[in-house]
Amino acid sequence: MVGHLLAVILLAPLLAVLGCLLLHRPRFVEFLNLAAALIAFLAVLRLLPLALAGPYLFWHAYLIVDALGAWVLLSVSSVYLLASIYAIGYMRSTGEDQRLYRFYALFAGFALTTLTGPLMNNIGVYWIAIELTTLVSTFLVCFELGRESVEAAWKYIVIVSGGISLALLGIVFYYWGGSFVLGATYDLTWSTLRQVAPQINPTIGLMAFLLVLIGFGTKVGLAPMHTWLPDAHSEGPAPVSAMLSGALLNTAMIGIARFIQVSDAAQLGTLPRTVVVAIGAFSLFVAALFITRQTGIKRLMAYSSVEHMGVMALGFGFGGPLGIAGALYHMLGHSLNKPLMFFGAGNAMHAFHSKRISRIHNVLSRMPISGLLWLAGAVAITGAPPFGLFPSELTILRAGLTGPYTWAVFVMLILLIVIFVGFLNHFRVMYFGNRTNLVLASAPALKKTLSLWCVVPMWMALVPLLLLGLWWPQTFSHYFAAIASQLASTVSSP
Amino acid sequence: MLAAQLDPLAASLFSLMAIASLLLSFVMLGSRWLTDYLVAFAVQSWLIAFLSAAVGYYGHYPELYLIAILTALFRGILLPYLILKIIKRQDVDREVHERLSPSACMVLGALLVLFAFVVSSHLGKSLGLTGTVAVLAMTVMLSMKLIGFLMLVVRSEALSQILGLLVLENGIFLGSQILVPGMPLLIELVILFDLLVVVACFGVLIRYLVAHAGTSSAYDLRRLVG
Numbered sequence: 127m128v129g130h131l132l133a134v135i136l137l138a139p140l141l142a143v144l145g146c147l148l149l150h151r152p153r154f155v156e157f158l159n160l161a162a163a164l165i166a167f168l169a170v171l172r173l174l175p176l177a178l179a180g181p182y183l184f185w186h187a188y189l190i191v192d193a194l195g196a197w198v199l200l201s202v203s204s205v206y207l208l209a210s211i212y213a214i215g216y217m218r219s220t221g222e223d224q225r226l227y228r229f230y231a232l233f234a235g236f237a238l239t240t241l242t243g244p245l246m247n248n249i250g251v252y253w254i255a256i257e258l259t260t261l262v263s264t265f266l267v268c269f270e271l272g273r274e275s276v277e278a279a280w281k282y283i284v285i286v287s288g289g290i291s292l293a294l295l296g297i298v299f300y301y302w303g304g305s306f307v308l309g310a311t312y313d314l315t316w317s318t319l320r321q322v323a324p325q326i327n328p329t330i331g332l333m334a335f336l337l338v339l340i341g342f343g344t345k346v347g348l349a350p351m352h353t354w355l356p357d358a359h360s361e362g363p364a365p366v367s368a369m370l371s372g373a374l375l376n377t378a379m380i381g382i383a384r385f386i387q388v389s390d391a392a393q394l395g396t397l398p399r400t401v402v403v404a405i406g407a408f409s410l411f412v413a414a415l416f417i418t419r420q421t422g423i424k425r426l427m428a429y430s431s432v433e434h435m436g437v438m439a440l441g442f443g444f445g446g447p448l449g450i451a452g453a454l455y456h457m458l459g460h461s462l463n464k465p466l467m468f469f470g471a472g473n474a475m476h477a478f479h480s481k482r483i484s485r486i487h488n489v490l491s492r493m494p495i496s497g498l499l500w501l502a503g504a505v506a507i508t509g510a511p512p513f514g515l516f517p518s519e520l521t522i523l524r525a526g527l528t529g530p531y532t533w534a535v536f537v538m539l540i541l542l543i544v545i546f547v548g549f550l551n552h553f554r555v556m557y558f559g560n561r562t563n564l565v566l567a568s569a570p571a572l573k574k575t576l577s578l579w580c581v582v583p584m585w586m587a588l589v590p591l592l593l594l595g596l597w598w599p600q601t602f603s604h605y606f607a608a609i610a611s612q613l614a615s616t617v618s619s620p
Numbered sequence: 621m622l623a624a625q626l627d628p629l630a631a632s633l634f635s636l637m638a639i640a641s642l643l644l645s646f647v648m649l650g651s652r653w654l655t656d657y658l659v660a661f662a663v664q665s666w667l668i669a670f671l672s673a674a675v676g677y678y679g680h681y682p683e684l685y686l687i688a689i690l691t692a693l694f695r696g697i698l699l700p701y702l703i704l705k706i707i708k709r710q711d712v713d714r715e716v717h718e719r720l721s722p723s724a725c726m727v728l729g730a731l732l733v734l735f736a737f738v739v740s741s742h743l744g745k746s747l748g749l750t751g752t753v754a755v756l757a758m759t760v761m762l763s764m765k766l767i768g769f770l771m772l773v774v775r776s777e778a779l780s781q782i783l784g785l786l787v788l789e790n791g792i793f794l795g796s797q798i799l800v801p802g803m804p805l806l807i808e809l810v811i812l813f814d815l816l817v818v819v820a821c822f823g824v825l826i827r828y829l830v831a832h833a834g835t836s837s838a839y840d841l842r843r844l845v846g
Contacts, residue, residue, distance in 0.1 A: 250807035254814055261821050268828055276828045277841040283825065284781050284838075287818065288772055291788045294811075295765060298792060302799045306747075310681075310802025329746040357844040416846065425846070 128182045134169040138162040139238040146231035152223040155230040156214045163210035170203040190247035193609045198244040198380045201461035205372035206237045208465045208583045213365035215579025236262045243377035247315045260286045267362040278361035285354040293341020299334035323392035335389045345378035349412035352432045359428035364472025368465035371431040383442045387613045402443035409436025410541040418548030427467045434460045441522040451606035452521030459514035466587040470500025486556045499584040504553045508546040514594030630678040631753045637671045638760040645767045649725040652715040657783045665695035683805045717839040720774040736762035761795025776839035782822045
């Protein structure tokens with residue numbers, strides 16, 4: 127059963143890629159991609175409860191299905207579904223029907239690589255999956271072929287490839303450390319590494335951990351390795367930004383979570399977790415600075431991604447059942463909320479023909495419904511109640527208070543408040559700002575109604591987000607507890 | 621652990637090839653012509669291929685012969701050929717905007733090698749491997765890593781950045797041949813293949829850069845800030 131579902135999850139986007147490449151008809155490829163997204167999403171939903179009994183191994187133990195991986199798959203596939211729906215409306219309005227099949231082939235390929243990442247059991251292959259996500263998404267970032275988007279794509283691929291090569295170095299060091307115990311040739315899977323970790327020389331273990339943290343941290347967009355993120359997120363088409371932010375970052379985050387588990391098993395002292403917490407707090411700091419003084423609407427969302435990844439890093443860094451539960455809940459909330467924000471930004475860019483905040487004004491009069499949804503999303507993304515990110519951030523704060531990192535809790539609290547004020551201030555200006563500038567007010571009043579494709583996914587993101595905020599399902603708690611005990615299984619030994 | 625029980629001839633052969641590869645990355649640092657980088661990279665790849673074969677011979681890892689052949693084919697012939705095509709297509713053949721003169725780069729590179737040596741001798745000491753070829757391999761691996769990053773930082777021509785990334789990869793590959801010769805074949809094959817895809821992607825992107833941004837130099841890419 128699990129194996130079949132796994133095949134469905136991976137084959138659906140793969141077939142979509144092939145279908146898009148073979149048949150170029152624009153109306154056909156968009157529905158093909160949508161169908162793949164829907165099938166993958168349903169399969170993941172079915173897989174989720176089954177994964178709890180795992181871990182299951184497939185293909186000579188190259189693929190693993192465990193609760194943590196399935197949870198990330200849930201985040202990824204919901205973003206893929208939302209973005210696929212939105213892409214239909216968005217890409218039609220760009221008038222790129224000629225090249226549309228390439229877009230959807232790349233889009234489905236990107237989804238395929240991001241869905242593959244969390245399933246990789248062999249660490250070397252996981253690294254390759256992450257590298258492939260970069261290569262595919264680069265061409266989505268520069269799909270519009272503008273000067274800025276090509277620049278963003280170049281910076282993206284150079285910085286991320288350079289950064290992730292550090293992770294490869296770290297993996298080689300782990301392998302080397304393990305080869306003193308297990309002999310020259312063995313398969314470096316997550317569980318092997320965890321078992322051998324206590325015998326790995328601590329100096330090597332520490333160095334390897336720091337290298338993989340920096341390497342995959344580049345991909346996650348943790349500061350100070352985040353520099354590619356605002357460019358890539360702001361220059362791609364809106365559905366691509368949603369996928370980059372909501373799906374891709376999580377796929378790399380899971381690697382960091384698993385490596386933290388390895389370094390726990392190795393008993394390297396407090397340094398590894400301290401570094402994770404410090405990087406997380408620094409990401410929040412950088413995000414707070416850039417959010418308050420931001421001028422571009424999509425860059426604003428991008429820095430908010432840096433913030434959320436920082437919060438997740440704090441959650442995993444604090445650790446314990448609470449910290450992990452908070453981080454995972456945050457992951458799902460982020461994956462619902464960020465697409466909503468990028469969809470709203472895409473709609474606003476269509477309505478106002480600009481991505482500068484100063485050019486967007488009186489949003490509600492231009493786009494009443496999607497404007498309201500966007501505003502609600504903005505309240506949600508800053509972690510305000512009654513939306514899903516409020517309980518998760520609260521849980522992470524609580525988790526931090528019990529551990530040795532109380533300083534980080536206070537830093538996090540202050541920075542979250544700064545971000546709340548800074549982020550919503552931009553929305554105040556865009557929605558209710560009193561613009562006296564007549565030139566702006568009389569800008570070409572091109573009244574174009576948004577297609578339903580662009581509004582429905584916003585509802586589909588906001589409603590579950592609201593539900594998650596009002597009610598933390600008991601089943602989720604069980605799920606997180608299972609993941610936490612899996613992640614902490616080796617620490618308990620004295 | 622292979623590196624600890626080598627006969628002296630093999631150890632000095634490995635050291636020679638590792639150090640020669642390191643010197644070739646200094647050739648890249650000290651030049652400003654793109655074809656020089658390319659030649660240095662190609663020779664470096666051939667050296668690594670020979671090293672793989674030598675490790676395979678002395679350490680009795682027959683699968684490394686395959687790796688050696690593929691390294692020579694992919695890294696030694698195919699990648700340089702692809703990059704040569706890119707160089708011929710564009711009209712820039714050297715670094716135009718120098719942020720740092722080649723001589724200053726070489727001094728910096730020397731400092732980086734020193735740093736790499738300190739780190740790896742520290743690691744070697746904690747493993748009881750002082751004086752073996754493992755420490756040297758680590759030094760070369762880390763130095764090439766750092767030199768690759770230095771190239772990414774100070775060179776702005778798009779091609780130099782690709783070659784910088786390739787030096788990073790070469791460093792890891794070289795080090796892993798000596799430190800972990802038993803690494804599963806599949807991983808190495810996929811990484812080799814991955815590299816090919818990376819360079820192909822970079823080739824397409826450079827074409828886009830020239831066509832849509834009107835430049836092949838990262839120096840001119842500064843629209844996106846803040």
